[in-house]
Amino acid sequence: xxxxxxxxxxCTASPQSWGVKELWAEFRQKGWKSxxxxxxxxxxxxxxQMLAIEEVSNGVKGYNSTxxxxxxxxxxxxxxxxxxxxxxxxTDNRTAEQRMxxxxxxxxxxxxxxxxxxxxxxxxxxxxxxxxxQKSCPCFNAxxxxxxx
Ligand SMILES: [Zn+2]
Numbered sequence: 001x002x003x004x005x006x007x008x009x010x011c012t013a014s015p016q017s018w019g020v021k022e023l024w025a026e027f028r029q030k031g032w033k034s035x036x037x038x039x040x041x042x043x044x045x046x047x048x049q050m051l052a053i054e055e056v057s058n059g060v061k062g063y064n065s066t067x068x069x070x071x072x073x074x075x076x077x078x079x080x081x082x083x084x085x086x087x088x089x090x091t092d093n094r095t096a097e098q099r100m101x102x103x104x105x106x107x108x109x110x111x112x113x114x115x116x117x118x119x120x121x122x123x124x125x126x127x128x129x130x131x132x133x134q135k136s137c138p139c140f141n142a143x144x145x146x147x148x149x
Pocket of ligand 1: 010137
């Protein structure tokens, strides 16, 4: 049995329309044998398991051996920069269904691993120190939102 110390919440930083197929294509393109997340919540609120908990996923470098990685599909929006080019910017665009399913999934996982800490990907750089974040993933304060779970 793996010792689970942290449950990381991510966004996929992809269009909200993406499903498991598109995510697998991206992971393979990166040369990954394992997916980035154990569970992914699509925009319709369906929870997809991409990897067994006992396997190690590619969510947070340096932490994966003791972590469960969970993601919602989305987390970016299309905008134009000052030169008129399309750029993707971080945003919390979770649907109501995703919010509900994510909370439910985390509740189940926390019950199974009561000693594990629920946190966002960016929380490893300090949730209260945005200037230190190397990524804004999952684009909301997961520590705050899920502290009651
Ligand atoms: Zn992440």
